[in-house]
Amino acid sequence: MGVKRLDIILASIAGVGLAGLSIWLIKNSSNFVLPFSYWLLLVIFPALSLFAVWIASIIGKRYLFVYQLARFLLIGAVFAIFDLTILNFLMEKFGISKDSGFKYSLFSAISFVIATVVKYIADKYWAFEKKEKTQLGMEFLKFFLVTMAIGIIQTGVAFVAFKALSATEMTGVNQGNIAKIIGIAVASAFNFLGYKFIVFKK
Numbered sequence: 001m002g003v004k005r006l007d008i009i010l011a012s013i014a015g016v017g018l019a020g021l022s023i024w025l026i027k028n029s030s031n032f033v034l035p036f037s038y039w040l041l042l043v044i045f046p047a048l049s050l051f052a053v054w055i056a057s058i059i060g061k062r063y064l065f066v067y068q069l070a071r072f073l074l075i076g077a078v079f080a081i082f083d084l085t086i087l088n089f090l091m092e093k094f095g096i097s098k099d100s101g102f103k104y105s106l107f108s109a110i111s112f113v114i115a116t117v118v119k120y121i122a123d124k125y126w127a128f129e130k131k132e133k134t135q136l137g138m139e140f141l142k143f144f145l146v147t148m149a150i151g152i153i154q155t156g157v158a159f160v161a162f163k164a165l166s167a168t169e170m171t172g173v174n175q176g177n178i179a180k181i182i183g184i185a186v187a188s189a190f191n192f193l194g195y196k197f198i199v200f201k202k
């Protein structure tokens with residue numbers, strides 16, 4: 001099992017996207033400064049992503065679970081950026097303040113649903129390589145239920161983090177982005193297990 005072309009493409013996209021997001025967050029934070037040029041992250045992050053996929057492909061020859069997890073995390077990283085892009089559009093379009101907990105939860109839920117529906121196709125056909133087309137109705141029902149549960153976890157964690165960060169000197173937008181990232185990170189473990197063992201179980 002070697003590294004496929006699509007693995008390389010997604011790893012590169014994820015690396016560049018995460019680097020861009022990190023640069024944006026750092027430049028908008030007055031409390032954190034890198035000891036080197038921000039733009040080196042555009043080299044470091046893609047390189048680390050490609051290295052991780054290569055290592056996962058080697059281990060995956062013996063333990064398929066590891067390779068599936070690496071692919072899942074790659075897809076997750078790409079769609080986390082997509083999720084954050086939608087969230088930022090909503091926050092900038094409709095405004096967000098440090099105390100707008102309910103509005104933030106609504107925006108976070110909307111961005112999650114849009115990103116996850118698109119992510120379903122990538123997880124099904126690439127991460128878990130499930131080509132069967134039988135019982136699609138039942139599979140999508142399981143996907144919907146698992147996604148709703150994960151969405152509640154992600155949105156709930158993001159809401160708690162958003163409220164906790166309100167005491168800091170961050171702007172409402174930065175506060176919202178950090179809270180969303182925390183929510184995504186916590187929900188990812190439930191996401192992988194739910195999709196592998198319930199939705200796309202072979």
